[in-house]
Amino acid sequence: MSAQPIALIEAITQALAYELRNDDSVVVLGEDVGVNGGVFRATAGLSATFGTERILDTPLDETTIAGLTVGMASQGMKPVAEAQFDGFMYPMVDFIVCHAARMRYRTRGRLTCPMVLRVPWGGGIRAPEHHSEANESIFTNVPGLRVVMPSSPQRAYGLLLAAIRDPDPVIYMEPKRIYRQYKELVPDDGEALPLDVCFVLRDGSDITLVTWGAQVKETLEAAEKLAAEGISAEVIDVATLKPLDFATIAESIAKTGRCVIVHEAAKTAGFGAEIAARCAEECMFDLVAPVERVTGYDTHIPLFRLEMKYLPSVDKILAAARRAMAHS
């Protein structure tokens, strides 16, 4: 039991350990996940506790990790694989899209693929090239997948448990910039969170700020500043991008009439576009202002001298919120 507050990354370790203890079919695999405990320490100590037959260091090949994971999952195991960095996932996409996502579908349920692919996600940690990608919308467009992104230690714990227990493949993206942002108490009670419900992190009545992942931090800060200006902002952490719980967002917009979507990925066809489209389809008559998107630019995330200028910031969110507030 963790009586001490823990960081997001430690909550991931705690969830992995809980499920390894309670389900023999769970195995962890990836590069450096064994004795090294993962490059971010997400699997720290697991090899010593559960042994090398549960915590598998794989050969250094992402295709191998994905293929072995799909093979094990389709034969009754529950593998939790780690892609070491978001930018290394692309060789895995073939297995994720062509097999993990459609094994149940193409066999009419005979074979299934209950697997989790954990991936440290996003920018802002001054990392080398290919270590800072916000690529969630590649996966949100794939039928048969679930895409999850926690933004707090408690949500990381509950959502990872749910992801491992889910009967289908889950892409579990970990905002690495906030791995150690703050600590909170996370009871090791094995309680999972639902995989299809948004989290309302702050109640408000004037404007709805919708975000996920590391941008939850900046968005909450922006909401605080807006409050000082007398603007009441509601903050929604989407967390389970696919399937999207749009009802929670629509309910909020019915109250506020304004919506700003904040995400790190490039703007065009980013997941914010899906949310904006749903707003147009379902919230048209509740909206008093155009839907705003605060996103990365339609560029690659630059190397780290410029990366903070690429990412959404409190100021960018405030500017969008004020534009929305100008309408009534």
Add this chain to the structure above:
Amino acid sequence: MTVAARFEIEYLQYLKPDGSLAAELPPAVANADALLPLFKRMLFVRTFDTKAIALQRTGKLGTYAACLGHEATHVGIGASMRPEDVFAPSYREYGAQFERGVKPRDVLMYWGGDERGNDFEIPRNDYPWCVPISTQCLMASGAALAFKLRGENRVAVATCGDGGSSKTDFYAAINSAGAFSLPLVLCVINNGWAISVPRKAQTGADTLAQKGLAGGLHCLQVDGNDLVAVLEAMRRAHERARSGQGGSVIEFMTYRLHDHTTADDARRYRDDSEVKAAWEKEPFLRLRKFLTDQGLWDEAQEKAWIEDCGKRVDVEINAYLETPVQPVEAMFDYLYGDMPTDVLAQREQAIALEKRA
């Protein structure tokens, strides 16, 4: 010269193209009698294949990948496996799949555009047909890893083609099987052609079997038109896998006598003379001659048997043709174990559209 390592690739052939024995029957084949039921099942496969092509030509089947010429390799691989093993095919190994319990109607359903063809009654754990080339090899490696971690005495067998041996996934299967010492048998069915690209254009390697050497696997090349050699190669690979000696790569030398699929026309890229020469070495000629020489088979028996096969295939064809199309909601019903509300809403929309139509 200091040699760091030395390798060689053994070649297996027992039954020569003229039906005479190149060597004594190996441990995999107790006696000539043991070959008879397999020969008969090879004939069933050819009967099925012929009728499936005809079905496509008459518009009753979608694109179909024929297995003409591969029957000894396919049936031999399937016959070598135990029920609890797992088979991961590409998309033309019907002979192996029939040995495993897959029904001809399943094959027809799949190529006929219906996912239910992948829902085999048996074998429940075998992989469905796999279109992304050689990805089945790496999935099979994952299956073998599951068997090993659970302490199960099971083997994963995957098949791919000569073209498939060029894929990253094939190398990854070899490498991971070696790294984890897995009970995996990778069967490279070298039929000379990857659609229009000949074997020699795939790689500079002398054999495809030798690709396994780099990953530390046992490697063997065999005459894939010689059922005896196929059975013996598979026996050796299974024995290694079951006794903890790890994985194997076996290259089966055969020939694709038909087009790649019914959507292909091989006359565009290969000479008739090559195909004609390949017909001289096809798997039935030699086995028929051998069994006939042993007094185990004759023309009358063959005629009666093929007639019987035809009747049984027709039953399967009718079962396929009479199976009603899935209801529109089947598109949604197998997407998730727990259907998300958005998918459910689209399912209802689709059903409503059907009712209006």
